[in-house]
Amino acid sequence: MKFEAVTIKDIAKALGLSTSTVSRALRDSYEISPETKKLVMEYAGKINYHPNPIALSLKERRSRSIGVLVCEIANSFFSQTINGIESIAYNNGYNVIIAQSRESVDREMLNLQYLTSRSIDGLIISVSTETKDFSYLKELSQKGLPIVFFDRIVDEIETHKVIVDNYKGAYDATLHLVSNGYRRIAAVSNPESLSITKERLAGYKAALTDHHIEIDESLIKYCQHGGMIVAEVEDAVNELLRLPQLPDAIFATADKLTTGCLRILKTKKISVPDDMGLIGFSNTDLTELLNPPLSIIKQPAFEMGEVATNLLLQLIESKRPVTDFETRILSTELLIRGSTKKVKPKTTEMA
Amino acid sequence: MKFEAVTIKDIAKALGLSTSTVSRALRDSYEISPETKKLVMEYAGKINYHPNPIALSLKERRSRSIGVLVCEIANSFFSQTINGIESIAYNNGYNVIIAQSRESVDREMLNLQYLTSRSIDGLIISVSTETKDFSYLKELSQKGLPIVFFDRIVDEIETHKVIVDNYKGAYDATLHLVSNGYRRIAAVSNPESLSITKERLAGYKAALTDHHIEIDESLIKYCQHGGMIVAEVEDAVNELLRLPQLPDAIFATADKLTTGCLRILKTKKISVPDDMGLIGFSNTDLTELLNPPLSIIKQPAFEMGEVATNLLLQLIESKRPVTDFETRILSTELLIRGSTKKVKPKTTEMA
DNA sequence: TTGTATGCGTTATCAG
DNA sequence: CTGATAACGCATACAA
Numbered sequence A, B: 001m002k003f004e005a006v007t008i009k010d011i012a013k014a015l016g017l018s019t020s021t022v023s024r025a026l027r028d029s030y031e032i033s034p035e036t037k038k039l040v041m042e043y044a045g046k047i048n049y050h051p052n053p054i055a056l057s058l059k060e061r062r063s064r065s066i067g068v069l070v071c072e073i074a075n076s077f078f079s080q081t082i083n084g085i086e087s088i089a090y091n092n093g094y095n096v097i098i099a100q101s102r103e104s105v106d107r108e109m110l111n112l113q114y115l116t117s118r119s120i121d122g123l124i125i126s127v128s129t130e131t132k133d134f135s136y137l138k139e140l141s142q143k144g145l146p147i148v149f150f151d152r153i154v155d156e157i158e159t160h161k162v163i164v165d166n167y168k169g170a171y172d173a174t175l176h177l178v179s180n181g182y183r184r185i186a187a188v189s190n191p192e193s194l195s196i197t198k199e200r201l202a203g204y205k206a207a208l209t210d211h212h213i214e215i216d217e218s219l220i221k222y223c224q225h226g227g228m229i230v231a232e233v234e235d236a237v238n239e240l241l242r243l244p245q246l247p248d249a250i251f252a253t254a255d256k257l258t259t260g261c262l263r264i265l266k267t268k269k270i271s272v273p274d275d276m277g278l279i280g281f282s283n284t285d286l287t288e289l290l291n292p293p294l295s296i297i298k299q300p301a302f303e304m305g306e307v308a309t310n311l312l313l314q315l316i317e318s319k320r321p322v323t324d325f326e327t328r329i330l331s332t333e334l335l336i337r338g339s340t341k342k343v344k345p346k347t348t349e350m351a
Numbered sequence C: 001t002t003g004t005a006t007g008c009g010t011t012a013t014c015a016g
Numbered sequence D: 001c002t003g004a005t006a007a008c009g010c011a012t013a014c015a016a
Helices: A008-015 A019-026 A034-046 A053-060 A076-091 A105-117 A135-143 A166-179 A195-210 A230-241 A255-267 A301-316 B008-015 B019-026 B034-046 B053-060 B076-091 B105-117 B135-143 B166-179 B195-210 B230-241 B255-267 B301-316
Strands: A065-070 A095-100 A122-125 A147-150 A160-164 A185-189 A220-222 A249-252 A277-281 A295-298 A327-330 A333-336 B065-070 B095-100 B122-125 B147-150 B160-164 B185-189 B220-222 B249-252 B277-281 B295-298 B327-330 B333-336
Touching (some): A008 A019, A008 A034, A053 B053, A065 A105, A065 A301, A076 A095, A076 A301, A076 B095, A095 A105, A095 B076, A105 A122, A105 A135, A135 A147, A160 A301, A166 A185, A166 A295, A166 A333, A185 A195, A185 A230, A185 A255, A220 A230, A230 A255, A249 A255, B008 B019, B065 B076, B065 B105, B065 B301, B076 B095, B076 B301, B095 B105, B105 B122, B105 B135, B122 B301, B135 B147, B147 B301, B160 B301, B166 B185, B166 B249, B166 B277, B166 B295, B166 B333, B185 B195, B185 B230, B185 B255, B220 B230, B230 B255, B249 B255, B301 B327
Parallel strands (some): A065 A122, A147 A160, A185 A220, A185 A249, A249 A277, A277 A295, B065 B095, B065 B122, B122 B147, B147 B160, B160 B327, B185 B220, B249 B277, B277 B295
Antiparallel strands (some): A095 B095, A295 A333
């Protein structure tokens, strides 16, 4: 693969045939005699011939590789998704090229240029928290690059999207807190510009409203970098603790934020009331064993990866009309920790 | 990138130049007049020209992409390593193609063929637990494919290797148990064939010996699939609990095994004595907040990825003689949880 | 300073 | 049934 580089030409020369004959024999073309075929096949096997995929790509104008752009690979949710993506890609003979934005628009843009210039056949992406301008992505999409969004989607772009039922997940989470006696529930969330933020906060608010708890916007904190900067979550919690009326529980709307809050509560770096409730979206391994949180909303990350990849491959291989886009909504799972109800009665209503 | 595909030819035609002139102008060749250069550059920018990297690869016989093969992406240790790999690759203009073996030799082989036939410029790999025959890898290496091993290395192959100080990590871990009063310390480990297993068990045994604790081979359990199969770890623990003399602590030699044991201990799916000690290698987020384990041996996964990639790029770009191979040994970190000493005095020595 | 021709490895088209 | 040739997009040795 580096030095030797056996090519069709070598085979042709050795066997006294033309390259076209060899090429056809290798592809088992009907217009080649069985004897020649066998001859070629056997020799090719013997000298361990492998077609050069780069030459193939150049000819076929496809690379059989897909790009994956996420904010951070070392985030359980995303690594689980990539796991699912790889598994489908592998089964279909596609390579997976990964890149991370680290929640930075600049890096996202650069990686995007990089990936597309690398001639990927399609893209699976979850946009960064910083991204507000999606024109570049839109342009790519319009130029014909098959794109599938997952998790953090972009509504304006017409293509497949794979998300979880964020509204319901957040509703369930909030409900769980409410039914455990919490009333003043804060939300630590990603920037408002993200689709998941909107959906999750909507679910959170609906759950509160349905239980006659007034929504207090001062209880909602936005972390501009999605918790990539450690201090950010601390600041959010600190601000909450400085409120005239303390919250009695926190709903963290994303994996990174949940683990951030968890760490704060457990390490007591900031002094937080002992009975502070916590629930959050999280796919981090073992989080469900921790105490807090009260419970965890888990996303079917692996499945999301699988679904997204299947859709992308359909797009690439145009198995379905490129205009017939759909949004797949998978359901989240509320992992309930029975033993963790810290606040039990708390019948004194407030607000 | 899909439909339009602006090529050098288009520019040449539009500007009434030859393709070679355009090519040279774009590469800022000294033999092109400033005016022509400016003309070409500007037009190229205007119509948003990007060279086709596939054509380039075919010509230059390099793809500017590196392959990464690990057993499982959704394992914190590996995803952190990939994070490091991506970061260095990104800075050097390389793409990262990932694949996972899922601890299966077959998948490893297939992926290897896949990656190499994809014309990667180099490979970073941590072999699967199942792999016992490294001839294919050796062959690749001898054919000239730059390879860097990390974590689970292959001694027989002469190339760069990046590992952590497994011996010391295991020694420290075992010592920590010993100094907390544990005496009958079991080991739940990966297959013996892995380099890390040998090194870690050696450290474990040395720590015991140094403290005059007899080594009992029946206390060492090997998980053939590295904990990929859930029941495997349970079986190991069950077997330990059936021993005539119960262990009083477990040393788990790898991330997946540590979390496996942890889950067993916490969920009490198997009834394990309450004061069972546990320590293990783990890079899983938040593991250090759990209680057990007693402590965690953390590997500098991100740094390993960085170091491995730097070495690989040196190999690819032959910045150093290809014969001058080295093994980088990074040090592990023992994260001590002060408050967790379950067994304190236990002065009654045994065995 | 610019243009022409060739090759990278493969397949498709067209002859024979 | 088989072979010569062009083409994919680019870079470069060689001409001019």
